[in-house]
Amino acid sequence: MSTRFEFAFAPAYRLPALVFGIRPETAHVDVTDEELRVRFGPWSLVTARDNIVGAEITGGFGWLKTAGPPHLSFSDRGVTFATNGDRAVCLRFATPVAGIDPTRTIRHPGATLTVAQPDLLLRALTGG
Structure with missing residues (x-):
């Protein structure tokens, strides 16, 4: 079973996102019992x-x-997938994962996701 979390698009973020092919139809987070998938x-x-x-x-x-597009933190190599500046879920990974570059070379120790329901995503991931 999978639960989908949509990104929350603030008006000021819509046009910069659209330029990079990021629209509500192409941006979401799926959580299953086994994995987390971000598009x-x-x-x-x-x-x-x-x-x-x-x-x-x-x-x-x-x-x-x-x-606009995902942003790479130069301080810790974390990746931010943002469609607003208000609230997000910040995740830390035991083993860094690929996400920002097409060669899948850069590995991220964390990811920030500006989903519409951050509290529910947090609960889905932590059980709390």
């Missing part, structure tokens, strides 16, 4: 559920640092 336009991230070692609600992102 963000042409980008994707997949990891086993047991690879997720931390999850928390975060937010207050600057538009320039988050609008």
Whole structure:
């Protein structure tokens, strides 16, 4: 069984996202008993559920640092899939995963996801 979480698109994020093929129809997070799957336009991230070692609600992102395509944090190589600057679920992985580059070379120790229902995604992933 799979539960889908849609991204929450703020008006100011829609056009920059659209330029990169990111639309409500092409952006979502699927959670199964075994894995987490993120689709963000042409980008994707997949990891086993047991690879997720931390999850928390975060937010207050600057538009320039988050609008448009996924963003790579130069400080920790985390990836941000953002469609708003308000609230997100920030995940930490035991083993870094691919997600931002087409060669799948860059590995991310964490991912930030601005889904429409961050509290429900957090609960789905942590059981809390």
